[in-house]
Amino acid sequence: xxSVKNQRTKIDRGEEAEQVPGLAKVVETPFKESQAxxxxxxxxxxxxxxxxxxxxxxxxxxxxxRISHWLNVPCLFILIMSGFQIFNAHPxxxxxxxxxxxxxxxxxxxxxxxxxxxxxxxxxLGYKFDTTGxxxxxxxxxxxxxxxxxxxxxxxxxxxxxxxxxxxWLLVINxxxxxxxxxxxxxxxxxxxxxxxxxxxxxxxxxxxxxxxHPKGAEAKRYNVLQKLAYILILCVVAxxxxxxxxxxSPTIDTAFPWLLMIFGGRQAARMVHFIxxxxxxxxxxxxxxxxxxxxxxxxIRSMVTGWFVVKHEHEGSSHEI
Amino acid sequence: xxxDRVIExxxxxxxxxxxxxxxxxxxxxxxxxxTWFPSILSKAEKxxxxxxxxxxxxxxxxxxxxxxxxxxxxxxxxxxxPGTADYAGHVAKNFSEWMVExxxxxxxxxxxSLAALKEFPxxxxxxxxxxxxxxxxxxxxxGVPLGDLMRKVVPLSNxxxxxxxxxxxxxxxxxxxxxxxxxxxxxxxxxxxxxLNGAPLDVPHGAPIRLRFERQLGYKQAKYVMxxxxxxxxxxxxxxxxxxxxxxxxxxxxxx
Numbered sequence: 284x285x286s287v288k289n290q291r292t293k294i295d296r297g298e299e300a301e302q303v304p305g306l307a308k309v310v311e312t313p314f315k316e317s318q319a320x321x322x323x324x325x326x327x328x329x330x331x332x333x334x335x336x337x338x339x340x341x342x343x344x345x346x347x348x349r350i351s352h353w354l355n356v357p358c359l360f361i362l363i364m365s366g367f368q369i370f371n372a373h374p375x376x377x378x379x380x381x382x383x384x385x386x387x388x389x390x391x392x393x394x395x396x397x398x399x400x401x402x403x404x405x406x407x408l409g410y411k412f413d414t415t416g417x418x419x420x421x422x423x424x425x426x427x428x429x430x431x432x433x434x435x436x437x438x439x440x441x442x443x444x445x446x447x448x449x450x451x452w453l454l455v456i457n458x459x460x461x462x463x464x465x466x467x468x469x470x471x472x473x474x475x476x477x478x479x480x481x482x483x484x485x486x487x488x489x490x491x492x493x494x495x496x497h498p499k500g501a502e503a504k505r506y507n508v509l510q511k512l513a514y515i516l517i518l519c520v521v522a523x524x525x526x527x528x529x530x531x532x533s534p535t536i537d538t539a540f541p542w543l544l545m546i547f548g549g550r551q552a553a554r555m556v557h558f559i560x561x562x563x564x565x566x567x568x569x570x571x572x573x574x575x576x577x578x579x580x581x582x583x584i585r586s587m588v589t590g591w592f593v594v595k596h597e598h599e600g601s602s603h604e605i
Numbered sequence: 606x607x608x609d610r611v612i613e614x615x616x617x618x619x620x621x622x623x624x625x626x627x628x629x630x631x632x633x634x635x636x637x638x639x640t641w642f643p644s645i646l647s648k649a650e651k652x653x654x655x656x657x658x659x660x661x662x663x664x665x666x667x668x669x670x671x672x673x674x675x676x677x678x679x680x681x682x683x684x685x686x687p688g689t690a691d692y693a694g695h696v697a698k699n700f701s702e703w704m705v706e707x708x709x710x711x712x713x714x715x716x717x718s719l720a721a722l723k724e725f726p727x728x729x730x731x732x733x734x735x736x737x738x739x740x741x742x743x744x745x746x747x748g749v750p751l752g753d754l755m756r757k758v759v760p761l762s763n764x765x766x767x768x769x770x771x772x773x774x775x776x777x778x779x780x781x782x783x784x785x786x787x788x789x790x791x792x793x794x795x796x797x798x799x800x801l802n803g804a805p806l807d808v809p810h811g812a813p814i815r816l817r818f819e820r821q822l823g824y825k826q827a828k829y830v831m832x833x834x835x836x837x838x839x840x841x842x843x844x845x846x847x848x849x850x851x852x853x854x855x856x857x858x859x860x861x
Contacts, residue, residue, distance in 0.1 A: 370739070381674070439637070444855070529861075534819065
């Protein structure tokens with residue numbers, strides 16, 4: 284059954300629609316109306332062999348998800364960069380409750396070497412790395428993270444904290460909004476939770492990702508298993524860890540919830556975990572943006588702006604589906 | 606050859622990572638330098654204070670540690686010597702003439718000498734000092750609970766803040782001061798400390814008297830306290846933000 288509406292052909296496919304409920308099913312052909320009619324005429328085998336891949340438009344991201352996603356972008360950038368500014372005020376990390384300055388687990392320091400030259404030295408668990416130009420000493424200034432990576436770019440702990448704490452609230456409020464929406468609309472259970480079939484296919488999914496082979500056709504309409512696991516890891520583990528370690532660094536919150544210090548092993552340990560969680564976010568963002576580019580930059584960006592995502596069906600596949 | 610490639614890769618990485626910041630950073634810097642945007646950012650402080658006060662019981666205690674947890678070196682930050690002739694005179698006389706005056710919006714203003722303060726029942730607590738810079742140190746403080754002094758002077762009903770006037774002056778001649786909400790003066794761990802780790806407070810750590818306000822960050826722990834003034838509003842005192850560091854752009858509510 285085919286009906287034509289302004290170049291878009293709506294199709295009714297009961298089973299497919301069940302898999303991704305709530306998503307409108309629309310097929311768009313690059314042809315003019317008259318041609319589209321001919322092309323999609325299933326009784327005309329000659330027309331079928333001549334037609335290009337069918338373009339199906341799916342409504343992939345609903346408005347609340349899109350708003351929440353784009354709010355995350357400035358929030359995360361500002362939080363990471365203002366966090367580096369705050370870190371620069373005491374560029375060392377420790378375990379436990381105290382910061383015994385003679386035994387940091389990580390430190391980023393400017394050091395004057397024998398010939399009088401300044402070098403940036405990053406020390407991790409006693410191993411020293413020369414990171415001049417980026418960490419420790421950059422652009423003729425003694426600073427752990429370089430000016431281009433901090434907000435504000437000049438040294439200002441007070442301003443860095445203002446930015447950080449404001450956007451931390453914004454991120455938390457946005458996160459609560461997203462979590463509430465996802466649970467109520469069943470976005471979480473329907474789109475994010477991996478199915479048993481997903482999990483059984485994890486080995487193949489890893490192989491495909493390493494080979495940069497990405498799902499096509501109907502499979503591209505839903506999140507793949509690694510994507511789901513990455514989102515769940517960020518939403519349910521890294522983000523809560525970030526918030527809890529941030530709160531554990533608050534002397535007031537520590538009096539209200541003493542268990543925070545217990546679970547992280549002390550305030551300085553919480554600061555360290557906060558830093559690790561930060562770099563987990565950085566890693567996630569790098570992979571996320573790389574996948575966005577690899578799987579069709581324009582299509583992905585459009586789907587996160589307008590909601591509409593285009594799936595191309597190979598000829599054989601699309602003909603039997605219709 | 607290999608070294609060149611490392612440099613190249615580093616430059617590339619720097620370029621890529623920096624691309625966003627190149628566009629966004631000047632914008633953020635401009636916003637930081639204006640007045641309207643920081644005033645929006647500072648709204649977060651009110652939210653933080655409101656939420657933290659709502660979820661934290663008024664007398665919830667900061668964690669107290671054991672003797673074994675005490676930091677071997679307790680760093681002295683900020684001013685480590687007021688450096689004035691007046692203060693040097695007090696050091697020479699071992700602070701025997703040092704007075705702490707509590708006045709302002711109170712029924713009966715009182716001045717206590719160091720010896721008189723030591724006659725009050727003392728409180729000793731091993732607590733963690735959290736600097737705004739990020740480091741923490743654990744020390745054993747002994748002093749008189751500020752609440753006990755407040756009950757002697759009896760604050761008037763319009764008193765909202767206690768302002769701590771200190772003996773230290775910065776290079777530009779600006780006097781150090783701090784302030785806290787009156788309610789926090791009565792917290793059991795809020796003390797005027799005269800001992801650190803069992804010895805009289807030394808000059809770098811705020812001799813002879815410093816405030817311990819355990820539920821907030823280090824810059825609130827005023828050193829060299831001379832006078833405590835109860836006021837209704839903080840505007841009109843120095844920069845009007847309630848403290849030396851607050852006038853420099855740090856939050857007045859330093860609970861996080």
